[in-house]
Amino acid sequence: MTEILKNLADRPVIVGSGLAGLIAALTLSPEPCVLVTRAHLGAESSSGWAQGGIAACIGADDSVDLHLADTLGAGDGLCDATAAAEIIAEAPAVIAALQRLGVSFDQDGNGSLALGLEAAHSRRRIVHAGGDGSGAAIIAALTRAVHDDPAITVIEGVEARRILTTEGVLSGLLCANSRGGMVLPSPRILLATGGIGGLYEATTNPAGNFGQGIALAARAGAVLADMEFVQFHPTALDGNRRPLALISEAVRGEGAELINERGERFMRYVPGAELAPRDVVARAISAEIARGGRVFLDARRAIGARFPLRFPTIHAACRSVGIDPAEQPIPVRPAAHYHMGGVATDRAGRSTVPGLWVAGEAASTGLHGANRLASNSLLEAAVMGMRAANDMRSKLAAVPLGKTPPMPSAPETRAVRPIVSRNLGVLRNAAGIQQAIGELLPMAEGNDFGGDPAIVALLVAVSASLRTESRGAHARTDYPLKHPVAQRSRITLEHALEIARAASPSNFARSA
Template sequence: MTAVLWEAEADVVVVGSGVAGLTAALDAAELGMRVVVVTKDAVDAGSTGYAQGGVAVVLGDVPGDSVEAHVADTLTAGAGLSDAAAVAEILADGPAAVARLRARGAVFDSAPDGRPARTREGGHSAFRVVPAGGDATGAEVERALVAAATDRRLPLLVGHVAVDALRDGSGTVTGLAVLDDAGRPGVLRAPAVLLATGGYGQLYLSTTNPATATGDGLALALRAGATAADLEFVQFHPTVLYTGPAVGRRPLVTEAVRGEGAVLLDRAGRRFMTGVHPLADLAPRDVVAGAITRTLAATGADCVHLDATALPDFARRFPTVHAACRAAGIDPAREPIPVTPAAHYACGGVVTDLHGRTAVPGLYAAGEVARTGLHGANRLASNSLLEGLVVGARAARAVAADARTPRPAAGECLVAAPAVPLAPRGVVQQAMTVAAGIGRDAAGLAAASDRVEAAAVVGVPVDRAGVEDAALTLLAQAVLAAAGTRTESRGCHVRTDFPERDDVWQRASLELTLDAAGQPVVRTGTAVAA
């Protein structure tokens, strides 16, 4: 039994303070539940604030557009692995979710006629992406939700990293173990824990994600007995500002820049997306990122260029991108922007139903940490904020509904400090970048797995860094196992040794759990691969 310094009680603990987490927390509070929000950093330090393009949603005021068209675009981007029913349900809930967000204070940009402004991003057949602040949509969404949480005096436990879900003898969740910034342990007792912790972009040396995106929630869910799926599908954003070799978060150059007319050029100034895809520069992200990668390999260049010099008033329309470019000494109104792909979005995650329920009683998930079936093998641009709004609200209602169902009395639960493999973060990131980026093969994936395993030592995380390193170590092995099992190329999973799509693999997503030793095991149909 591990001694804890404090304990508290709630009806639901929400882990994460991005769009999904705060939406769920606010809705749960409005349903009369006692809520505590736990976040390991500042309340606004997650990925939500970095989202640029907007919210993809059909509001009924764009002639020729429809929810059905949005569904079709999402299914096309998902490359055959999206769940059609999930796509239809989540997108149909979009207008109401955006209306609730606006009622909570979010301000979106307006067109001259007073209607919401629109832009277009890769893979969309219509101008249906609703922006805020030009290219600062995520920042506005985060601002509005944090303000609403503050106004409601929602309990926010900042500077506390979630370590593990507490469970009773039947495996039912009974609370959450946390560590504060000084490594001091605490326990939140609750019959429901809702994970909204984001993705795992920090598995790679270069990413659009902030330092918080280390996959803690997904690792916690796996250790609690949940199932994950689609982990091999890591989306690389095609256009990240290139300023030379760098490690860590890089500034995003939103797809909306291409949606407004910018084009990609190789080192000789030639457009290279024409002929690659019918939508050319506005092809789905996996197509554009792959084309850029092939162009770089063929030309020996370090970057390609995004020519936005013909766009009027770039600084007003894209203030975030403009500021990042100017800080790097680039004037996008006068010269092309150097860009490369970088790790961006985890299309897979904890398997949930459309109400955030996982296979573990009392454990819920929403947002990027969850796999609802919306994204499949590749996420359609700007569907992520919408998913967080919709599923965050649905999860809150599911928690409230489940609380009305009598549960057996919880047995005694030990607050165990788990001993887990921990590999140095630099080793993990280097191995993943080399072997599991855009373009993978069996030999590289196996070598990366061996390298991570050889570098790992078993220990008990005693602080935030240790919890994060444990999560990254586990997820590296999980992603490598899933990527090694899927012997085809589909969406943002590209196998150079299996370059063609093979519809044998379309029958189901690859599911992954942990075995008794805590090692990832991939299951496909009746076959099992470790």
């Protein structure tokens, strides 16, 4: 039976309890709002797993222009420069706001904020907490603040299944938990549901993050942007653990070097070396692995005995598999880490569906372009979470609920992960992309457990098929060059299905 939560009707609804969702709820306060989360508050979010920190141009030798130049360089021609400049300019205010909410950032010997260096940054500008535990420290502080705020109603253990509309106007959210279904009647919904790493076998993200917010918005008719751009972190701990433990870029920022099984520093002659943009490093590591080699991150000389103090989380992960990073090189491999694409939003977080806002990794604001600059993600999540919340204050007329649809099946990624991992990885080509489209289409059109993950994966595959170039994180072996003019991609679910259906079945190995 599906219960309509009339006592919470017409309040803003936030889906997700990562940084974007938590800070949006706190920004809306004292206006009453509802925050729904699949796990416990703050758990199973990529924000909580972030190691590096928040990129903020607050150093004496830094500026918005310098930070913007680095962002545009990493974005490989696809950033929205105006949107990026606005988000970057708000970094000092974000750091101050988080400090007021209880986040204790690391300080240097002079009592100033300690600033780290990461790949493709021209200055030390990464503000971190707890060494490499920045995300956990930030989420812990915001979770305490949300728990203490009487204006925020938190509903845990609930999964959003469908956005409801009445005569084309947003009217509520259909959710499910272990006891059944529920409807939250509201004309204002913010999706802050994270990325799509769970579509891949090798990922540093929570396994349940398969792009649920993207699927919800796509089914509601929203425009999606840059779906083909999936960033693979070059250095995940190579082992049997799933998800893979992340070896933060900050380790390379402190001087650690990449070597192969022969002890060769294969990045030495690449511009930027170990601190080249992530797509460059990921492809280089993939090439070493493809030839049958192995890759290691060697921190012995640069960090050595300081490793446990500077990177306690990474040190613990390494020791759990029998590796002492102070004494031994760390085996690494690329893994799906961040999605630059998502639901297209404006500078207030509005999607193309009236009443639907999106923030954090589920959104595509234009900040990241074709390849995210390290540690810009938490900055974007905080800025856009606050902007969306402030914009949601505008009252929208309540819309009567129509007939509640049947509860969709719980999403399951098992059938989708092998297809995506095999065909939509670091290196792509037409044959693999078309194979993925052919296998994903029947699942995306169906109503069983694989429908929502298959929809997100199909959007990635179709967008990848349309981008006949290599740019940023999208690398095609059959189109190794860039187009002379960079263009962001736009697509809807309806359009993606049309493209997939129009392809000749003989070109695909269709699944049964």
